[in-house]
Amino acid sequence: MTAERAEVVIVGGGAVGSAAAYFLAAEPGFDGRVVVVERDPTYARASTPLSAGGIRQQFSIRENVEIGLFAREFIGRAGELLAVDGEAPDLGFVEGGYLFLAPPEGRAILAENHAVQTAAGAAIAWLEPDGLAARFPWLNVDGLAAGAFGERGEGWLDPNTLLQSFKRKARALGAEYRTDEVVAIERSGGGVEAVRLASGDRIECGTVLVAAGANAGAVARLAGVALPVGPRIRTIYQIDCREPLPLLPLTIDPSGVFVRPEGKGYICGVSPPEDQDPESWEIEVDWRWFEEVVWPALAHRVPAFEAVKLTGAWAGPYDYNALDQNAVIGRHPTIGNLLFATGFSGHGLQQSPAAGRAVMELVVHGGYRTIDLSRFGIERIFENRPLKERNVV
Template sequence: MKSDVVVIGGGAMGSSVAYHLKSDPAFTGTVAVVERDPAYTRASSALSASSIRQQFSTPLNIHLSRFGISFLRRAHELLGADLGLKEPGYLFLASLAGEAVLRANHVVQRGEGCSVELLDPVGLKDRFPWISADGLALASHGTANEGWFDGPSLMQGFRRKARDLGATYIADEVVSFDASGVDLKQGGRLEAHTVVLAAGPWSGEVAGRSGIALPVEPRRRSVFVFDVREAPGLTPLTIDPSGTWFRPEGRFYIAGTTPAEGNDPAGAPLEVQHQEWDEMVWPTLAARVPAFEAAKVVNSWAGYYEYNTFDQNGIVGRHPLIENLIFATGFSGHGIQQSPAVGRAVAELIVHGDYRTLDLNTFGYDRIESGRPIRELNVV
């Protein structure tokens, strides 16, 4: 079998690459997407909290998500998908220890034209009366272009449209690859002019099978769905200084947190860590939002982050030695919101030989080999 482009991974990122390739009038080749889990039972795209923000510390992340929100607003037109986009914003809370970082991030964000405001504890209480400002020194509120959406619908929209445009999806697993194609678990070889590695949390494992060091691994995150007796009022996606976050989800709310130090192993089973609710999430919610004191968990799930252990930023672009190998992975929790922009960029790289609309060279693989991390300080 042969294909001009083989994409390893058919989640939101890989399917976005396939969609943008087949949407480019200058591309006349074939695209094959290899996905080992066609039901997407373990896919990060299907298990994500599916939120989008502009409040990053890295300008390129801001640019990626800015295109993302514009794409999501046009998803019905472009993909025929209703994503249920909501835009109440993000609210980052900081203690005295985190105030300087929040202020530094604010300078970057305002410099990039983000709609964001800083609130002192009095201003915070005035804007959101339901919140407790105890222990807080500052808050950063995104007033536009931030919110959440139906992530699985975005993934399926990309996949469906890519197939409609002629991309082929193969239910199989890549066991190895090289400069001329990929070897499949069910047997056989798929030859290719270009290979795109977009295998999400398993990208590091897939790369390692072919002797390529890639610092991307699956990190488990638990999400809890809870109900309350009385809704507190308009609620952005709120991130407490502890790392616990929460937001509305229909008539309920969802919440999660960063696992405790020493309890975040790579590739842990996809089992909900209920002790995180009891010991970390609920105590924080109850202290920060009095209306959440009587919160009751009604559902929960676990999903994987494609965690870049090097610097928690995406790895995008060509391998320095294998010219026809392109990475699109390692986004550390913000991949689905950036999948529209990254898919477009990778398609441009393949079709035109360079980036045309947004230069992603900053996130190239070479920074890993040369030990030049680009730290993203706003990791949720």
């Protein structure tokens, strides 16, 4: 068994873990060794490459809005920030916007969310039904009371390119990636002393970051921490439509069904109700939701979608926080060198730049220097204080 030491051990090399590795390695005030332990470097069962790649600011919690604003700023500079040997990544960002639609009973909540977003500096347009019909003539506005449209800063990108760009740049700056699995977290006194790997290696550490995505709950248990984060499976369907739709943003129907352009076609999906959404690692496409929920909702809201062809689908896991579907970011209150950045519940890709920067600030500066993410701390989990986000997609 090999003994070694790292200033920071990151458990999980997906978008969030790799963003943390990048921000640590790029920080002038930090020169410690960073080791990222990732059990599957192909990311075949990881959340990031299987996501829809959305970037938005339309949230109901101000910190989430600010996280989204930073994501857009970072993506705009990614070619510069994540370039390696003069080769700049192309994330393929499409600034297509998000369009949230509300029925009469949801109008007040949409208005409250809109006020939070615009107060934080997001460019979100408020549209009455007449305005929706004029701006999006393909939209059936029956039953709608209002809509909110992201005019700037929202859209989608290639999720795997962002992940690989974070990873490549982090490694170029000195972060090390280990293909292995953490099987034990050794504690001593008030902190973590070391992690043990499946290979038999043992790494002593100054800080451990749990960024293991859908596996984070299992990793946390190795340290004796109960964290309600586990895998929930989401299916994304691919469709073709005979009638091309101009200016289609990522549109969210009041039913929760979403659709957006992808290449010459479209992708769409919906989150199942809680009582039909078990924790599972069975990554299989669930076709029933398309026939029973997704297509009927799309055909009603966008008449052109009455005639679509289902061309494919894929499924992937979310690191689902069962308490409130919001991220868990920050230090453990009594295990001082144990940090968390997980539980993003489908928002990990777009929140990875801000989460990575936040982890760096906690490690290097001992506290948040930019966005104060204290409300996302694990203390709320222990105290059963949900931090509810109204705009969950």
